[in-house]
Every structure is written in structure tokens, then in C-alpha cells.
Amino acid sequence: MTKDRITLAFFVDALGSRLAGELGCFREIAPHAYRQRTILGYSCAAQPTILTGLPPSEHDHWAMFYRTSRSELAPLRHLDILPNAVGRHRRFRRRLLAAHRKRSGFTGYYNFYRIPFRLFREFDLSEKRDIYAPGGFDGDVESIFDILARDSVPHRVWNWKTGLDRALAELSETLANGPPIRFALLYTAVIDAFLHEHVGDASVVGAALKDLEAKISRVVARAHDSYSEVDLLIFSDHGMAETKGEVDLMDAIGTLGLTHEKDNLAFYDSTMGRFWFGNERARTDVAELLENMDGGSVLSDDDLRREGVFFDDRRYGELVFLMDPGMLIVPSYMGARAPRGMHGFTPDHEDSDAVLMSSAPLDPAPASIADTFRVMKGLLNRTHDHE
Ligand SMILES: [Zn+2]
Structure with missing residues (x-):
């Protein structure tokens, strides 16, 4: 006996609109593709926007780390006495993270990367709770998972905590033999x-996407065996730009002779430098240096407002320097070397665009990643076709 309707949502991080279009991936199972403007920032900002339909200024998650005088990570500052060779070692950081997750009870996605330990006195995490579960956001911000819980909609979710093959196997098993569900999201x-x-390596990238397409197609076929109607969505949060060059921003700021954490405080993401100032001289010096620097530009408050990332309390930075597409800050607190590709550049660049592919046409056409939330919500409200 077939069950009723189901919505399957596959969230493929970093699948750009241009790449998906060029490779024609998922065309057979989700032929209606919509280019979506992403938001300024990284996945830790884009995913909340997809799950809530709101800009970062409203769901409050922009960068992974924000400045506060009451950081819950403050105890980590004591690790600053460790020699760099130990403190920056990958395996050490990985074990520390695992231990921290256990002790703190934080269920959100975070990483300490190469952030100097003493800075945790002033920087805290924006994603402490699992955003793929109800109650992931502060205040009255409602995510798709709050709605599913409130309306008691039977559903399953697989987030970054489960590997792809295991998640697909569990979803497949649920579709075939599990109790009926109305909605599933697999990230x-x-x-x-x-x-x-x-x-940029067309053949290996093409092969990787073909492999993913085959795996997802098999699960979708399983859904069609068990459910009378299957609404399929495959979407992303942003694209990926090829690295073109790097800038040693830390070194450049170092030439100003300012005392870090006194005159100024900086957080070096891979494509953004965010600055706070202890005095006007530091503010003027840093602003002047950055205004004249090649490879990026200072964002005005209007720029930040337009992108939905302006915060009155400046917790994410008093001054934000954004790199040009393909240009990276190296070294940064994220890494010591430049990967071949990066995201987190202006949403206006074509390689920043995300994509949403659907088994059925969508009206209105989704144009921003925030629309993905409305699309998911809309499908949940459908019971019969042509409704
Ligand atoms: Zn990434």
C-alpha cells in the first residue's frame, strides 16, 4: 500500500548555480532549476537563512564568532601558554574540539580552527545549539524545524553530524520500511x-557530482515506490570561487605598530577581516591602510544593511574588510594556506550564486536562498496536486 505525499529536501552545501547548470546535474529528477542569490558570509550565516527565511541581522547568526565581554569560551584562553607547535597542531585541535563539545553541551556546528586561544576571552560562538532541531534560534525566530515540531509533522533530519552514505541508507530504510513521514531533510x-x-578541475568535479546524483536518485526512486506523491528539492547555500591570489592582511596590519587587543582587535576569516578599535588613532590608521589596499574593500554600513548583516551593537565588527572574489586572507584564523576554492565573497559574483532544483515548477520562482524556507513551508501545506 502506498503512503501519501512526502517532501524530500536534499541540502548540498556549496553546489553553485553555474556549476549545476553547466553539468546539468539532477536534471532528470529535479528539472526546474532556480538561481538563488546567496547572502554575504559563510555557511554559518547562509544555513540559518535557508532554515528561517530571514537575513542574518534578524536570525542573529552572521560569522561563526562574535565579540562579547562574556564569552562562554573564555576558559580556553588559558591554553595560550601552549607552544604554537602544539596549540596549532591539527590533531590537538581536533581532540580539544571533541572534548569541548562533550563538556560544553554545545550541539551547534563550530570549530576552533587556528584562532589564537587568548582571543576566546573576547569571542564567542553564534551557533551554540543545533539549528537543525527545534529551538535552534534565540527569541521568536522560527525555523522550519520549529514549524514541524509545532504542527507535529512526522519528519526525519540528517545534518552535518551524519556522513552522507549512512544518512542516505537511513533515509532509504525509513522510506521503505519506516513509519510514514511527511518531510525529510538531508544535509x-x-x-x-x-x-x-x-x-576548476572539470572531470573530477563532474565525477563527484555524478556519484552524488546517482546516490540521491536511488533514494528518490525508493520514495516513489512507497509514496503516491514525492516533492523533491535539491538546494545549496552558496557556490565556490577559484582562488586567484592571497593577501597577508595580518602582516599589513602589523606594520601599523598598533597593540593588538588594546588599540585594535581583529578577527581574520578567510575572506573577511573584521576589526574593533580601542581608540580613534587606531581606527583611522587601520581604515586608511585598508582603503588603500589592493585585493579587497571596506564595506560601508549601507553595504552591510543592504546585505542584511548590519548589527547595531557591532558584535561582528566595527569595520569589515571584504576580499575581492578569489582573493584570500592568508594566513588567517581559518588556515595557514589557501585552498583551491573558497566562498564568502560578494553575493553579486556569479560563482557566489546558490541553486534550488525542484521536481515541479515553483511559483513564485525562488530568487534568494531565503526563499528556500518559504518553498519548504509551502510544500508542507500541500495535500493534493494542483492545490
Ligand atoms: Zn566551504
């Missing part, structure tokens, strides 16, 4: 990780 970062290392 995967495999393409993001792959593109960071291989973007």
Missing part, C-alpha cells in the same frame, strides 16, 4: 569539501 557537506580542493 551534506561532501561537495563543499570536495570543491575546496578541486574546483
Whole structure:
């Protein structure tokens, strides 16, 4: 006996609109493709926008780290006594993260990367709770998972905590033998990780996407066996740009002779430098240096407002320097070397665009990643075709 209707949502991190179009991927199962403008920032800002339909200034998650005088990460500052060789070692950082997850009870996605430990006195995490579960956001911000819980909609979710093959196997098993569900969302970062290392290498990228397409197609076929109607969505949060060059922003700021954490405080993401100032001289010096620097530009408050990332309390930076597409800050607190591809540049660049592919045409056509939330919500409200 077939069950009723189901919505299947596959979230493929970093699958750009241009790449998806060129390779024609998922065309057979989701022929209606819509280019979507992403938001300024990284996945830690884009995913909340997809799950809530709101800009970062409203769901409050922009960068992974924000400045506060009451950071819950402050105890980590004591690790600053470790020699760099230990403190920056990958394996050490990985074990520390695992231990921290256990002790803190934080269920959100975070990483300490290469951030100097003493800075945790002033920087805290924006995603402490799992955003793929109800109650992931502060205040009255409602995500798709809050709606599913409130309306008691039977559903399953696989986020970054489960590997792709296991998640697909569990979804497949649920579709075939599990109790009926009305909605499933499966997130995967495999393409993001792959593109960071291989973007621009057409044959290996094509093969990786073909592999993913085959795996997802098999699960979708399983859904058609068990459910009378299957609404399929495959979408992303942003694209990936090829690295073109790097800038040693830390070194440039170092030439100003300012005392870090006194005159100024900086957070070096891979494509953004964010600055706070202890005095006017530091503000003027840093602003002047950045205004004259090649490879990026200072964002005005109007720029930030237009992108939905302006915060009155300046928790994410008093001054934001954004790199030009393909230009990276190296070294940064994220890494010591430049990967082959990166995202987090202006949403106006074509390689920044995300994509949403659907088994049925969508009206109105989704044009921004925030629309993905409305599309998912709309499908949940459908019971019969042509409704
Ligand atoms: Zn990425």
C-alpha cells in the first residue's frame, strides 16, 4: 500500500548555480532549476537563512564568532601558554574540539580552527545549539524545524553530524520500511569539501557530482515506490570561487605598530577581516591602510544593511574588510594556506550564486536562498496536486 505525499529536501552545501547548470546535474529528477542569490558570509550565516527565511541581522547568526565581554569560551584562553607547535597542531585541535563539545553541551556546528586561544576571552560562538532541531534560534525566530515540531509533522533530519552514505541508507530504510513521514531533510557537506580542493578541475568535479546524483536518485526512486506523491528539492547555500591570489592582511596590519587587543582587535576569516578599535588613532590608521589596499574593500554600513548583516551593537565588527572574489586572507584564523576554492565573497559574483532544483515548477520562482524556507513551508501545506 502506498503512503501519501512526502517532501524530500536534499541540502548540498556549496553546489553553485553555474556549476549545476553547466553539468546539468539532477536534471532528470529535479528539472526546474532556480538561481538563488546567496547572502554575504559563510555557511554559518547562509544555513540559518535557508532554515528561517530571514537575513542574518534578524536570525542573529552572521560569522561563526562574535565579540562579547562574556564569552562562554573564555576558559580556553588559558591554553595560550601552549607552544604554537602544539596549540596549532591539527590533531590537538581536533581532540580539544571533541572534548569541548562533550563538556560544553554545545550541539551547534563550530570549530576552533587556528584562532589564537587568548582571543576566546573576547569571542564567542553564534551557533551554540543545533539549528537543525527545534529551538535552534534565540527569541521568536522560527525555523522550519520549529514549524514541524509545532504542527507535529512526522519528519526525519540528517545534518552535518551524519556522513552522507549512512544518512542516505537511513533515509532509504525509513522510506521503505519506516513509519510514514511527511518531510525529510538531508544535509551534506561532501561537495563543499570536495570543491575546496578541486574546483576548476572539470572531470573530477563532474565525477563527484555524478556519484552524488546517482546516490540521491536511488533514494528518490525508493520514495516513489512507497509514496503516491514525492516533492523533491535539491538546494545549496552558496557556490565556490577559484582562488586567484592571497593577501597577508595580518602582516599589513602589523606594520601599523598598533597593540593588538588594546588599540585594535581583529578577527581574520578567510575572506573577511573584521576589526574593533580601542581608540580613534587606531581606527583611522587601520581604515586608511585598508582603503588603500589592493585585493579587497571596506564595506560601508549601507553595504552591510543592504546585505542584511548590519548589527547595531557591532558584535561582528566595527569595520569589515571584504576580499575581492578569489582573493584570500592568508594566513588567517581559518588556515595557514589557501585552498583551491573558497566562498564568502560578494553575493553579486556569479560563482557566489546558490541553486534550488525542484521536481515541479515553483511559483513564485525562488530568487534568494531565503526563499528556500518559504518553498519548504509551502510544500508542507500541500495535500493534493494542483492545490
Ligand atoms: Zn566551504
